Amino acid sequence: MAADDLALGLLVLACAAMRAAGLVVAGRLRPDHPFVRWAASVAIATLAAFVILAVAAPVGSLALIPWPARVAGFLAAMALFAWRRGLFLPVLGGFAVTLAVTRLL
Numbered sequence: 001m002a003a004d005d006l007a008l009g010l011l012v013l014a015c016a017a018m019r020a021a022g023l024v025v026a027g028r029l030r031p032d033h034p035f036v037r038w039a040a041s042v043a044i045a046t047l048a049a050f051v052i053l054a055v056a057a058p059v060g061s062l063a064l065i066p067w068p069a070r071v072a073g074f075l076a077a078m079a080l081f082a083w084r085r086g087l088f089l090p091v092l093g094g095f096a097v098t099l100a101v102t103r104l105l
Contacts, residue, residue, distance in 0.1 A: 073098030
């Protein structure tokens with residue numbers, strides 16, 4: 001077995017073990033437990049870091065969208081999220097503003 005295949009197999013096993021441990025722990029904790037709140041905070045912080053990275057330093061086809069259009073779409077999505085607290089409307093609104101500003105530039 002090649003070293004790359006072995007590393008990939010060990011990674012898959014480690015991820016499966018972590019998921020199983022998470023399910024066991026999550027099944028026994030209350031939703032208001034401090035560990036659950038901590039895990040939710042880490043998940044939100046990670047998602048926020050990925051969003052900021054996608055706006056500030058995108059790769060691929062997102063890099064073709066001008067920086068002001070990406071920022072305008074992000075700000076529109078945040079404003080809609082603060083106003084309505086859903087996910088569909090902010091994503092749709094941010095996308096629409098990004099497209100509109102791209103067309104204007």
